[in-house]
Structures are given as structure tokens and as C-alpha cells.
Amino acid sequence: MGFDVARARAETPGCETVIHLANGGAGLMPAPVLKAVKDHLDLEAQIGGYEARRARDKEVEGLYESAARYFNCSTDEIASVENATVAWDMAFYSMSFKPGDRILTAAAEYASNYIAYLQVAKRTGAVVEVVPNDNSGQLDVKALENMIDSRVKLISVTHVPTNGGLVNPAAAIGKVARAAGIPYLLDACQSFGQMKLDMQEIGCDMASVTGRKYMRGPRGTGLLYVRKSMLDKLEPPFLDLHSALWTGPDSYEMQPNAKRFENWEKYVAGQIGLKTAIDYAMGWGIDAIEARVTELADGFRDKLSAIPGVTVRDLGEKRCGIVTFTRDGVEPEAIMATMTANKINCSVSRITSTRIDMTQRGLEKVLRTGVHYYNNDAELDRFLEVLESVK
The missing domain is CATH 3.40.640.10 (Type I PLP-dependent aspartate aminotransferase-like (Major domain))
Structure with missing residues (x-):
């Protein structure tokens, strides 16, 4: 039996007003x-x-x-x-x-x-x-x-x-x-x-x-x-x-x-x-949550990687719901501002938060998203559509 995304969204009031991909910062509280x-x-x-x-x-x-x-x-x-x-x-x-x-x-x-x-x-x-x-x-x-x-x-x-x-x-x-x-x-x-x-x-x-x-x-x-x-x-x-x-x-x-x-x-x-x-x-079941989040995040990384100039920056043998990337010639702040204007939540992670790692990789900042089990494919596709419009 698959994850009941419709129920998860119905029990999350914020899903009616915003595409929330800032779960690494603060998740949307469910109604209970x-x-x-x-x-x-x-x-x-x-x-x-x-x-x-x-x-x-x-x-x-x-x-x-x-x-x-x-x-x-x-x-x-x-x-x-x-x-x-x-x-x-x-x-x-x-x-x-x-x-x-x-x-x-x-x-x-x-x-x-x-x-x-x-x-x-x-x-x-x-x-x-x-x-x-x-x-x-x-x-x-x-x-x-x-x-x-x-x-x-x-x-x-x-x-x-x-x-x-x-x-x-x-x-x-x-x-x-x-x-x-x-x-x-x-x-x-x-x-x-x-x-x-x-x-x-x-x-x-x-x-x-x-x-x-x-x-x-x-x-x-x-x-x-x-x-x-x-x-x-x-x-x-x-x-x-x-x-x-x-x-x-x-x-x-x-x-x-x-x-x-x-x-x-x-x-x-x-x-x-x-x-x-x-x-x-x-x-919901923690194993079920992890499976749902991992599946969403992996699919999102694949779709991001297909966009010219976009580089997914996530490391490790095992990866989770946080998805970060850079885009050639476009500042993460500009992407975030456009997303905000389109009622899509995301954030920018800077070198000052993880200096050792970012320095080793030659990065100053990345655009950070975080998917959760209540997100759906339509929301991720909308993010990608807006991303491609950013110049």
C-alpha cells in the first residue's frame, strides 16, 4: 500500500497556501x-x-x-x-x-x-x-x-x-x-x-x-x-x-x-x-516516512540534474530529504527571491554555516530545498518550471 499523500496534505493546512520546500528549516505543522x-x-x-x-x-x-x-x-x-x-x-x-x-x-x-x-x-x-x-x-x-x-x-x-x-x-x-x-x-x-x-x-x-x-x-x-x-x-x-x-x-x-x-x-x-x-x-511509521522522503528527493535530484547548468551538490552514500544545488551564472539568492514571489519556500545555505566542508569543495553558497512526505510531484515540477525561468 502506497503512502497516503492526499491525507497528509489534507492534514497540513499550509499546503493550501504555499509550496513548502524548506523542511530543512522548519516543517509545516500538521493540524493535530x-x-x-x-x-x-x-x-x-x-x-x-x-x-x-x-x-x-x-x-x-x-x-x-x-x-x-x-x-x-x-x-x-x-x-x-x-x-x-x-x-x-x-x-x-x-x-x-x-x-x-x-x-x-x-x-x-x-x-x-x-x-x-x-x-x-x-x-x-x-x-x-x-x-x-x-x-x-x-x-x-x-x-x-x-x-x-x-x-x-x-x-x-x-x-x-x-x-x-x-x-x-x-x-x-x-x-x-x-x-x-x-x-x-x-x-x-x-x-x-x-x-x-x-x-x-x-x-x-x-x-x-x-x-x-x-x-x-x-x-x-x-x-x-x-x-x-x-x-x-x-x-x-x-x-x-x-x-x-x-x-x-x-x-x-x-x-x-x-x-x-x-x-x-x-x-x-x-x-x-x-x-x-x-x-x-x-x-505514519518512521520507515514509511523515510522511504517516501528518500524517493521524492532522489527523483527531484534526477530532474534538477537534467537542467543545463544545474549541479546537485549533495554528497554521501546515503542521502536524505535535503536537496541542494547551484546553477551556473545565477546567484542562489536570485533563485530564492523568484521562488518566494511564486509562493515557493526554499533557502540559501552559505559558507558561514559549514565553513570546513564548503571551503574543501570550493563553494560559497548553495540553494537549499528540503522535501517532505506531504510534498507531491506537481509541486516539484512547479519548482523546476520556475527555476528554468530564472535568468
């Missing part, structure tokens, strides 16, 4: 998620914020249960935070480094993460090293293996980069990390919602995600996964009365679970919306 967020905001307005939170305790706590099902982990290993940046930073800045310690990362690492590496290297004397790519453009797992020594204190990799459809081999990296006993942090911001993320299969110790991209949740939501065996090795860079208990005038105790990475204030409507989004995605 939109309703969940609005209903809670209405309740807050009617009875008060604290009171509304107490009334929806089951739904909020259900977020941890839904996330644990998606990640195949325990609810104690999940923290609910404001966004993927906070999730990633809370994990990374909980690590301790000293002079000479090595941080291994990928060429397609996201700017925010790399800036954090540089800051910690400046403060501590640790060293940041980029693992080479293999011939397909993904991280070379054999090269990673060969770089391992006693000074490597962290392997930190972006699963799907912001500037292309590459899917780095997360599980193979996990095998290397586990064999060497090295902590492994995965930025799964852009893979969450478009593919399975089984933490037991991947083998990472920490993983950060956002709700707003392929999971189709509300903005201002994120999750951090921390493996139980890693929890007691990490103290968050800051604590509050939610993440820790003030046990005496000169003492405190951190939460015994991943909630030690949270803080007290929460976007409760967003938490309920994210729970709804995860449940909604799992209702």
Missing part, C-alpha cells in the same frame, strides 16, 4: 499539532499558566514517553529543552577538557558546534581535528579509527549537515566510539523526523534534536538524549532549582536523570505540541 498548541495556549489564557500546566501534566510527561519510543531508550535519558542548540550545548559544555585533549569531528560540521569547539579549545588547550571524508563525501570511518588514541576525549558529529543531503554513517561511528570507550555526541537536528534514530543501534552517548524541522513540531522545542551510563560523568554548565535540589546551605544534588540538563521554565504548549508531532509521525 497546531490544535494541541492552540488548545493549551487557550487554556493558559482561561485559567492561568501554572494551573494549565498542572491540568496537562499527563500530556507533558507523555512527551518523555513518546521521545523514548522514538529513540528506543528510557524516559530517564530524555531532557526537554528550548531548542537543538541548547540541547547540544548542555551536553558539550558538560564535558571536561585539558591541554592536548583531542576533539574529533566531521568536515560538514555545523557552525554553532564548531564555534563551541574553538571556544573550548581556546579556554582549555584542547585540539579540534577534522576526520577526512571518504570518496563518497561522508565521514571516513576507517580514517576515524586510525585517528583514535588515548588523547581523544570526544567524537562529535553532525548526522545530516545543514548544507546538503548527506547522511553521515552514525552507527558505524558509534561502533568505533564504543570500541575505544570514547564519548560520542551526535547532532541529529536534521535527521529527527525523517528517519529512524535508534540510540541502541547508533551507539551514541548524547544526541540533540529540534522539534521544528522534519518532526513538524512547534518552534522553541528540542530534546537531548543522554545515555544512563554517561549521566554521572556530566555536570551541566549551569543548574537551577529544577535541575538540582538545594539540600543544605552549602550543598546541592543534581537530578538523577537527564532532567538535570533542563531548567524550570518551559514552553508548555510547545512540549505538548512536540509530543503530538512525535506521535503523529510514528502513526
